Amino acid sequence: EPEVTQTPSHQVTQMGQEVILRCVPISNHLYFYWYRQILGQKVEFLVSFYNNEISEKSEIFDDQFSVERPDGSNFTLKIRSTKLEDSAMYFCASSEAGGTFHEQFFGPGTRLTVL
Amino acid sequence: RKEVEQDPGPFNVPEGATVAFNCTYSNSASQSFFWYRQDCRKEPKLLMSVYSSGNEDGRFTAQLNRASQYISLLIRDSKLSDSATYLCVAMRAGGSQGNLIFGKGTKLSVKP
Numbered sequence: 001e002p003e004v005t006q007t008p009s010h011q012v013t014q015m016g017q018e019v020i021l022r023c024v025p026i027s028n029h030l031y032f033y034w035y036r037q038i039l040g041q042k043v044e045f046l047v048s049f050y051n052n053e054i055s056e057k058s059e060i061f062d063d064q065f066s067v068e069r070p071d072g073s074n075f076t077l078k079i080r081s082t083k084l085e086d087s088a089m090y091f092c093a094s095s096e097a098g099g100t101f102h103e104q105f106f107g108p109g110t111r112l113t114v115l
Numbered sequence: 116r117k118e119v120e121q122d123p124g125p126f127n128v129p130e131g132a133t134v135a136f137n138c139t140y141s142n143s144a145s146q147s148f149f150w151y152r153q154d155c156r157k158e159p160k161l162l163m164s165v166y167s168s169g170n171e172d173g174r175f176t177a178q179l180n181r182a183s184q185y186i187s188l189l190i191r192d193s194k195l196s197d198s199a200t201y202l203c204v205a206m207r208a209g210g211s212q213g214n215l216i217f218g219k220g221t222k223l224s225v226k227p
Contacts, residue, residue, distance in 0.1 A: 033214070043159060043202070043217040056214055091158055104215065106158035 002026045004107035006092050012113045013082055021077045021110045023092030032075045033093040033104060034067065036060070043091065049075065082114045117218075118142055121203050124221035132193050136221050138186040138203030145216075147206040148179055150188045152199045153220060159202055162188075193225045 005024045013019050025032050034046040047057040049067055066078045075094075079086055089111050093104040121138045128134055140148070151159040163170065165177040165186055176189040186203055203218040 035215075042219040043153075043215075045207075045214045045216065048214055058214075089156075103161050106160065108158050 004092055004094055004105050006090075006107040006110050008110060009108065010111045010113070012115065015084055015114055016081050019079050019082055019112065021079075021090050021092075021112070023075045023077070023107055024073050025075055025092065025094030026105060027073070029094035029096050029105075031055075031095045031097060031102075032067075032069070033095075034077045035091045035093065035106075036088040037091065037109075038085075038088040046077075079112075082112075084114050087112055087114045118145075118216045119203050119205050119218035121201075121218040122221045123219070125224060126221065127224045127226060128193055129226055130193060130195060132225075134190045134193055134197075134223060136188040136190075136201050136203070136223075138188075138218055140184050140186065140203075140205045140216075142205070142207075143181075143184060145205040145207070148186050149204040149206075149215075150175075150177055150186075151202040151204050151217070153202055154199050159204075159217070162201070190223075193223075195225050195227060198223055198225045 007022045011019055032049040035043050036046055037043045045058050047061045047067055048055040064080050068076050089109045091109045092107040095102040095104045119140050126134055148165040150162040152162045153159045163172050163177050165179045167179050169178045174191045178187045200220040200222045202220045205216045207214045207216055
């Protein structure tokens with residue numbers, strides 16, 4: 001069964017450093033998403049991406065964040081200068097299409113720890 | 116007011132029990148609703164979509180009441196493997212990409 005994959009599974013970084021989280025969405029999917037979940041908190045939407053551009057983003061997704069689809073398979077989330085409060089689980093998701101009835105499949109997540 | 120609110124739980128039940136989860140949402144324009152399941156330190160996985168007519172999948176039944184902005188999930192004959200956190204999810208109204216709004220979740224522990 002096709003699945004979304006994410007690397008690394010755990011990333012530890014120093015405050016102020018740049019990190020890149022990588023995702024490989026399901027191959028025939030066209031819509032990609034990043035969500036984050038701070039420990040003990042709810043899952044929060046960050047950004048959606050379609051046709052090589054950002055479709056929507058939340059208030060969390062400020063200038064420190066960027067997304068890119070550098071090739072036909074990878075989808076990345078970059079945090080330019082990490083803060084302590086960026087420590088969270090970051091989930092990538094993909095769906096065949098956007099809108100109401102298309103299930104979003106989540107990857108296993110990358111746990112980011114900022115020291 | 117939080118967009119999606121759930122019972123905080125946790126629910127601790129014996130095997131075979133019937134468990135009900137409740138959820139309310141604040142944005143009356145929200146279009147679609149789902150229940151996701153999340154195991155400890157794992158990704159959310161879709162359990163079922165929720166329709167106004169109600170829908171059933173084996174031991175699981177979901178209901179939506181748009182007038183009261185209320186969503187429910189019923190699990191009958193609970194199994195040990197049902198132990199997880201159950202997330203009530205709404206799809207943001209007006210969003211073209213189907214961005215999901217999650218509740219904080221209700222933890223369920225099914226004991227032998």
